[in-house]
Amino acid sequence: MIIRAKNKGLFEGRPLNELQQKNTDLNIEEMNNNAEILKSYPRRLVLELTNDCNINCKMCGRHSADFKMTSLPMSSFYALEPLFNHVEEVTLMGWGEPTKHPHFKEMLEVLSKYPVRIYFLTNGMLLDELTDIIFESEVEIFGVSLDGANQETNNEIRRGADFNKINDSLRKIVKIKKENNLKYPHMNYCFCAMESNIHELVEMVELTAEVGLEELKVVYLTAFNEHFLPEVLWNKTDKVRAIFEAAEKRANELGVLLKLPHLQGEDPAGRDLHKECYVAYRDFYLGSDGYVRPCMSTPDKFFKFNEAKDFMSMWNHEAYQKHRRTVNTSDMPENCKNCYQSSHCNWNRKRAHIQIDTNFAPKWEE
Numbered sequence: 001m002i003i004r005a006k007n008k009g010l011f012e013g014r015p016l017n018e019l020q021q022k023n024t025d026l027n028i029e030e031m032n033n034n035a036e037i038l039k040s041y042p043r044r045l046v047l048e049l050t051n052d053c054n055i056n057c058k059m060c061g062r063h064s065a066d067f068k069m070t071s072l073p074m075s076s077f078y079a080l081e082p083l084f085n086h087v088e089e090v091t092l093m094g095w096g097e098p099t100k101h102p103h104f105k106e107m108l109e110v111l112s113k114y115p116v117r118i119y120f121l122t123n124g125m126l127l128d129e130l131t132d133i134i135f136e137s138e139v140e141i142f143g144v145s146l147d148g149a150n151q152e153t154n155n156e157i158r159r160g161a162d163f164n165k166i167n168d169s170l171r172k173i174v175k176i177k178k179e180n181n182l183k184y185p186h187m188n189y190c191f192c193a194m195e196s197n198i199h200e201l202v203e204m205v206e207l208t209a210e211v212g213l214e215e216l217k218v219v220y221l222t223a224f225n226e227h228f229l230p231e232v233l234w235n236k237t238d239k240v241r242a243i244f245e246a247a248e249k250r251a252n253e254l255g256v257l258l259k260l261p262h263l264q265g266e267d268p269a270g271r272d273l274h275k276e277c278y279v280a281y282r283d284f285y286l287g288s289d290g291y292v293r294p295c296m297s298t299p300d301k302f303f304k305f306n307e308a309k310d311f312m313s314m315w316n317h318e319a320y321q322k323h324r325r326t327v328n329t330s331d332m333p334e335n336c337k338n339c340y341q342s343s344h345c346n347w348n349r350k351r352a353h354i355q356i357d358t359n360f361a362p363k364w365e366e
Contacts, residue, residue: 004262008278010044010088010117013140013186017115023086031281036321041086041311042284047072048094048296049101050288051364055123055160057147059192059231061224062095065361070289074103077110079307080286084114092120094288094296095361099126105133112137121145121190123158124166131173134185141186143217144170147194149203157197167211174212188215188259194231198240201247209254216251217259219342223354224361234353237264262347269346273332274339280323284315289364294323297341299362300333335359 008028016024027040050071051062084090090111092098099122101107111118117140124144134142144166148154151163170187177185191197191204201218208216223232233240244260251258262268269275279285279295287293291301292314302319314320326332338358339345345352 004260008282010282011119011141011186013117013184016088019085020088020115024088027281031278034324036324037316038281041083042282042315043087044089044091044283045080045083045087046091046093046283046285046296047077047080048096048286048288049092049098049104049107051094051096052100053097053123054100054125055097055158057158057161059157059194059221059223059228061222061355061361064224064356066363068289068364070287070364071101072286072288072290074106075307076286076290076305077103077107079305080311081110083311084111084116087116089117089119092118096288097123097125099130105130108133108137108139117141119143123161124169125161127166127169127173131169131176134173135176135180135182139185141184141188143188143190145190145192146204147192148197149200149207153197153200157192157194167207170211170213178212186215187213188217188257189213190217190219192221193218193233193240194221194228195233195236196231198233198243201243202250205247205250205254205256205258208256213256215257215259218261220261220347220353222340222352223356226356229354229356232353234264234350240264261342264347267347269348271348272346273337273349274341274346275344277327277336277339277344279341279344280320280327287362287364289362291362292317293362294327294333294336295341295344297339297345297360298333298335299359300335301362 023040024043027043030038030040052069098104098120119141121143146154147157154163155161189208204216220233221231223229241263248258285293285295286305290305292303292305293301303317327336338351340352340355
């Protein structure tokens with residue numbers, strides 16, 4: 001089965017409880033009515049736990065950003081705890097490796113006490129240490145970044161990663177899941193497609209099936225410096241189409257869920273600067289430096305998170321109101337015009353693929 005990036009929707013796992021469903025229904029109603037001041041809570045909290053990382057991917061934008069090491073304090077996490085009964089999902093991801101946060105396990109333990117869905121994206125190097133807590137906390141979904149179908153390709157791109165170690169860890173988790181007849185966790189590979197690895201996409205589908213993961217998600221490389229321009233798949237549509245079609249055929253044969261980005265020229269956004277964006281209604285994004293931002297893929301900051309302040313006053317801050325009012329209009333923020341966020345950007349535009357002359361990342365600060 002082939003799917004595309006969702007926009008309003010989120011991952012559908014176990015059914016929402018009455019309180020969550022009520023909030024979700026109200027949130028979608030307010031979204032559809034273009035409300036600027038919301039009575040609903042966000043449906044997802046996205047927490048960048050740290051911008052630190054234990055590997056050094058060649059193409060990572062951190063090499064081209066004004067980078068300072070930051071880590072989200074646990075006090076900020078606990079300040080959001082009253083929302084855990086209402087939101088659908090808490091997503092632990094950002095510019096760094098979330099499992100490196102010293103209190104990552106504690107966060108999972110806390111979240112497991114609430115009906116909220118837990119999701120995180122990892123490079124997979126610490127999965128062995130997290131296997132028990134993943135099941136104890138009933139983590140519903142997590143993704144593992146893997147950029148090659150073999151040790152040589154992946155480890156050359158994702159320097160410091162260990163292809164074999166990562167997949168051995170995943171096989172162990174799959175084994176426990178099957179032995180206990182569990183539906184969780186839903187697991188996927190996140191594959192960053194570029195010139196040097198896209199030829200392995202069919203093999204990635206086969207690896208997904210062999211290891212026992214449900215899904216393979218593919219995103220395009222966005223180049224943040226001139227060194228990676230040769231890796232960009234911009235204006236290589238015929239080649240990409242042929243590989244996507246072969247991968248789709250193999251995925252259907254193996255029963256793998258394949259999530260693909262739109263081909264250049266076929267993105268439903270047409271000539272718009274980005275797809276219709278609902279993030280400012282659906283998601284509350286908190287950076288590891290304590291600043292609330294519209295999303296992960298912008299340098300813009302709304303305001304400093306205040307742990308003592310009423311959440312709804314922050315959720316309806318004038319910066320949020322303005323963003324909801326303008327993000328899908330010609331008056332959108334300048335950095336939104338260069339959107340490269342994989343679910344919302346317009347892959348028909350060169351700007352989604354190449355960001356070497358733009359202000360693409362925040363200036364982290366303590």
